[in-house]
Each structure stands twice: as structure tokens, then as C-alpha cells.
Amino acid sequence: MTNDYLWDPSATPDPDVERFERALGRLRSTPPVPVLADMVRRKPDATGPIRWRTARFLAPSLAAAAAVALMIASTWQTTRSAASWEVASLEGQPRVGSTVITETGRIAVGQTLTTDASSRARLDINTLGAVTIETNSRVRLLAARADQYRLALERGTLHAVIVAPPRQFVVDTPSSRATDLGCAYTLHVDEDGTGLLSVTAGWVSFEYRGRESFVPAGASARTDPEFGPGTPRYDVADQRFRDELDLVDEGPRMKGYAMGLAYVLEHASVHDAMTLWHLIPRVASADRGAVVDALAARAPMPDSVTRDAVMRLDKAALDQWWDALGLGEANWWRMWTVTPR
Amino acid sequence: MQHALSVARPPVLTFPGRSGETGARGGSLADVLRAVASGDQDAFARLYADYSRMVHAILLGRVPRRDVDDLVQDVFMTAYTRLGALRNPEAFGGWIAAIARNHATDHLRRSHEQEALPDEMPGGDPIEAETLAILDVVHTLPEAYRETLLMRLVEGMSGQEIADRTGLSSGSVRVNLHRGMKLLREKLGAEGYD
Numbered sequence: 001m002t003n004d005y006l007w008d009p010s011a012t013p014d015p016d017v018e019r020f021e022r023a024l025g026r027l028r029s030t031p032p033v034p035v036l037a038d039m040v041r042r043k044p045d046a047t048g049p050i051r052w053r054t055a056r057f058l059a060p061s062l063a064a065a066a067a068v069a070l071m072i073a074s075t076w077q078t079t080r081s082a083a084s085w086e087v088a089s090l091e092g093q094p095r096v097g098s099t100v101i102t103e104t105g106r107i108a109v110g111q112t113l114t115t116d117a118s119s120r121a122r123l124d125i126n127t128l129g130a131v132t133i134e135t136n137s138r139v140r141l142l143a144a145r146a147d148q149y150r151l152a153l154e155r156g157t158l159h160a161v162i163v164a165p166p167r168q169f170v171v172d173t174p175s176s177r178a179t180d181l182g183c184a185y186t187l188h189v190d191e192d193g194t195g196l197l198s199v200t201a202g203w204v205s206f207e208y209r210g211r212e213s214f215v216p217a218g219a220s221a222r223t224d225p226e227f228g229p230g231t232p233r234y235d236v237a238d239q240r241f242r243d244e245l246d247l248v249d250e251g252p253r254m255k256g257y258a259m260g261l262a263y264v265l266e267h268a269s270v271h272d273a274m275t276l277w278h279l280i281p282r283v284a285s286a287d288r289g290a291v292v293d294a295l296a297a298r299a300p301m302p303d304s305v306t307r308d309a310v311m312r313l314d315k316a317a318l319d320q321w322w323d324a325l326g327l328g329e330a331n332w333w334r335m336w337t338v339t340p341r
Numbered sequence: 342m343q344h345a346l347s348v349a350r351p352p353v354l355t356f357p358g359r360s361g362e363t364g365a366r367g368g369s370l371a372d373v374l375r376a377v378a379s380g381d382q383d384a385f386a387r388l389y390a391d392y393s394r395m396v397h398a399i400l401l402g403r404v405p406r407r408d409v410d411d412l413v414q415d416v417f418m419t420a421y422t423r424l425g426a427l428r429n430p431e432a433f434g435g436w437i438a439a440i441a442r443n444h445a446t447d448h449l450r451r452s453h454e455q456e457a458l459p460d461e462m463p464g465g466d467p468i469e470a471e472t473l474a475i476l477d478v479v480h481t482l483p484e485a486y487r488e489t490l491l492m493r494l495v496e497g498m499s500g501q502e503i504a505d506r507t508g509l510s511s512g513s514v515r516v517n518l519h520r521g522m523k524l525l526r527e528k529l530g531a532e533g534y535d
Contacts, residue, residue: 006522007500007501016526024491025495027476036381036421098412
């Protein structure tokens, strides 16, 4: 019977039902499992679910109950900071999940913080720093472990001021992962998944599917679902330079790439050596030599590095050349582990 | 194994359970609920894995898609903190389904009091127009058909699985699926989707 498939998905497929499955199956979603410890902390008066026909069992031993309460309190203390962050409303009525935050509240792993056109919020991350969430934004807390704090910025703008050791604070966007290297920065994501990272202090690494950008203070990098993190450029670069670089980032097959690259190579200043270094592996192989020559003209290649090695994209050679730019050693940021998306 | 609040483990409880029934993987539903009540995060994850699809489907049939994930978590939070009110572990599926329906109702009431956001917020996973058109029609179906169809067509649950999770009889689920599908086809046909 054809309709058996409606009851039993392992039966012979019914093409009509399959069509509905394909269409509606796109709506399937599995939000992260909430953390129990945080739920108990959110409802301290309920003392968890232990009222479940257990109170009378616990009653005979007040001493034991007191000990349990003490241990619960201790557990709360040790898990509180790891399991959730404090949220403060800066303006309007931001929401954590479906709960409106009027003054302060908390966000647990898996929950989202949403601001509308009239609300802003601040996330206080213990001793790590603070993140301001601007209007019309949506962020999800993905991890709050002692060794990693991770947010997803689904849309909108956040400002992060991080004082924790490098690589502990990470923000995912639809087209990149921003890893803090000890810094302050602003990250914006548009509704189409494109975005812009602007660093005001320290460094941020921007990574997506193996493509990396190291963005220093005073510089910015775009991000795009098509090509991931864009080439970083200093904000003092003129608008034309930045526009042409955007065209180069879109790739050799895009109209405007060749003219954009020519403009960038001609007009790059000594200050833009950082940008040219990033371009070496990004341009078409036929254009790589021109980029290497342009960089060499602004920041001489170290004696230990050969042109052939750079043309082969030898990692050690590229890192040595980076070190010679005077922007800090490449080994420093190479220490972090890129997590496959 | 993570025991977030293992220190709060209550005395062993005995529930009358149907012979051979396992709610979540690795033990009877009563055992799993008992472990959850004691703060066992792993048991809670098993419970979540077994029932979150049902809760997701119920919510998807009632509230805007963008709010469903958050509400799924809210429902499980409420269930956890109110677990003491559950008298019969076998009724857990129907009980958490009722919590989900109540949360959806409360959410819609609150949403009407606040600034309305468009149902579809760009920037998330792109959902094709056909999907949203079908979902719109599903929303017009009677509740019993709507929820059962979403569990089957969105969450990929089998008829027997739906019956096990919701506490409905197999016969009721089968009827809901077939009548719901018939009605869905008729309504889509009337809107020119066939």
C-alpha cells in the first residue's frame, strides 16, 4: 500500500510524500542541549526538580539535606561562570530566548540574545572582557568553557573588548570565524551573511575553510559567504584602494579582478605590505609573481627566503617574510588550532 | 560522564513502567527521568535527543520559525524545573507536549504585545519559497493533523515513533497522518501547488 510509507519511512517511498519530506525537512533543526546546572541556577527557589515525590524522602534527614544544599551551592559557584554569562540591558528590552531582559539576566549555552531596533545589551564574560550587542542583532552562546568562549553572530553588530589570553574568545559568523588574539574589535554581519571586522586594538585572526586573515589594529577585513575572510587593509587606505581590493577578493573569475589587482599593486604604500603579503596565496597563480615583486619592492625579502619558495607558497618562507614586516612573529598566531567547520 | 548536580541525587524512586518499554536509550523512561532529576547531564541529553523533535514539531506548527529553537530550549528548561509535578513517567511525552503548547500560546501572546518582527529573518539558513508555502498551508490544518504531519515530514519520525513519544495510540497517529496528508494535498491543490 502506497501510504505505508507515510507510516513507515523504511517502506517503499511514495514520491508524493517524499516531495513533502524534502521541502519540509529543510525546517528540521536541533538546538543545543541546555546545561542542567544553569537551569537550576536560574530557578534557585525550585531547588531543581527534586520535588518530584522526593521531598518526603529527604525530610527525615535535615542534616543530609543541609549537606546537599551546601554541595549544590558549591556546585553552582563552580559552574556558574562556566555555564552562563551575565546579560545587561543597555537600552530597550533585549531578549534571551523568549525572556525579556529589563535590567540584568543570564544567557546559557545554546540560547540566543536578540536586540531589536531600540534595544542594546552587554555580555559580561567574567574576567574575560565584555561584548556589547548593538541594535538589530542576534547572537547565540555556543560555548562557555574555561578554555574557550564562543559566540555566533547571526546578524547585527558586536563590539568586543577582550582582556583574556589570546585564542580563548571566538565569534562565528555565517562566513568566518574571528579568533581573538588579545584585542578590541567590532564585528558586523549583514542579513545576507556578508560582514566586516574592524580591529581597534591588538589582533584578530579571521578564518574560514582554511583561508586566513590576520587583522591588526587599525585594519579591517570583509567577510563573504562566497569567499570567506577578505584581505585585510588598513583603514587609512583611500577608498579607491579598498574598493579595488574588494574586487580582487571576489576572485579571478569576477569582472574587475584584473584591473583591481593592477590598481592595488600600483598604489600600495609601504604601509600596505601587510595587505600584499595576504594577497600572495589568494591571487591567481599567474598573478602571484607580480604580487611577490610588489611586496618585495615595499618590504625586502629576507636573505633566508627565496622567490621560488614564496611562489610555491612554502609556509616557512611566507612566515619568515611576514616576520620581516615588523608586525610580530607569525609563530605567535600559528599557535591556535583551527577547528573545522 | 558529566554530572552537573550529582550531589543532589534523590533517593531511588520506583515507577510502575510498561514491561520492556525504554524511553530514552539505555534505560526505561522512569530510569532516565530519575537520573535527570538528580542532575545527570548525560541522561538529560538522552531525554532531549528523544523528545526534542516532537517538541520542535509542536512549536513549528504554532510560532514563527525564527523563534522555535529558543522555545525548544525553554520548554525543556520548564520541564526540568517542574519535573516534580510529573506523577507518572509514562505520561512524560504528553506532559512535555502540553508544556510546549502552553509555551507557544504564551509566546504568541507576548509577541502581540511587542513589536512584530517579520516571520522570515534573512541571514539564517535560506529556506526555499516552496517550503514556506507548504508550511503556511500546514498551519491551517487542525491541530492534531498539523502536529503529527510535522513530526513525520519535518522531523522524520516514523508513525510508531510518534505514537511512542506523544502517548497517542498507533491507530490515532495513523489516522492523523493519512487524513492530514489528504487535507494538505487538497489545500495545496486548491492553491495551485499540484
